Amino acid sequence: MRMIRVNEDIVLDENEIQEEFVRSSGPGGQNVNRVATAVQLRFDILNSTCLPEDLRRRLLRLGGSRVTRDGVLVIDARRFRTQEQNRRDARARLIGLVRKAAQQPTPRRRTKPTAASKRKRIEAKRRRSRTKQQRHPVDRSEGSG
Numbered sequence: 001m002r003m004i005r006v007n008e009d010i011v012l013d014e015n016e017i018q019e020e021f022v023r024s025s026g027p028g029g030q031n032v033n034r035v036a037t038a039v040q041l042r043f044d045i046l047n048s049t050c051l052p053e054d055l056r057r058r059l060l061r062l063g064g065s066r067v068t069r070d071g072v073l074v075i076d077a078r079r080f081r082t083q084e085q086n087r088r089d090a091r092a093r094l095i096g097l098v099r100k101a102a103q104q105p106t107p108r109r110r111t112k113p114t115a116a117s118k119r120k121r122i123e124a125k126r127r128r129s130r131t132k133q134q135r136h137p138v139d140r141s142e143g144s145g
Contacts (some may be wrong), residue, residue: 010102012050012094018042019090021083038078041090046071051098059101073097 002014021036045051045059045067063073077090113121 007099007102010050010055010098012043012048012098016044016048016050017091017094019087035083037081037083037086038076039083039086039090041075041077041087041094043073043075043094044071045073055098055101058105059098062097062101 003011018041020040020042022038022040023036045056045063048056051059059073060067060071066075067073073094075090075093077086077093079089080086
């Protein structure tokens with residue numbers, strides 16, 4: 001059983017990763033039409049036994065459009081001309097995503113608005129109010145006529 005070390009706490013089982021080699025677009029000349037160098041890496045986040053539940057939720061959110069409805073993360077690597085380089089690239093990107101998901105987000109601390117920001121807000125409201133009052137039509141019955 002081969003494992004991929006993400007950090008000191010997290011290791012991924014290589015058996016949970018599927019790699020499929022497909023034909024790549026881009027550089028490579030005639031080689032592009034004959035050799036399947038692009039890698040499509042699939043990692044089933046929902047059914048992974050290696051990930052704790054909180055990390056799994058964050059990874060699903062981080063994966064965004066790369067995650068299928070079934071909770072499978074799909075990474076396409078076609079940056080390089082060789083299968084091996086693209087394979088390493090795909091795995092590195094998977095490890096990077098898992099590392100990013102492993103970082104606990106810092107909770108937001110609620111803050112109160114400063115006195116200066118309150119003053120600025122009230123002053124801006126006054127200015128808007130004056131501007132809108134000046135838009136009203138002038139009453140022509142008073143004054144010269």
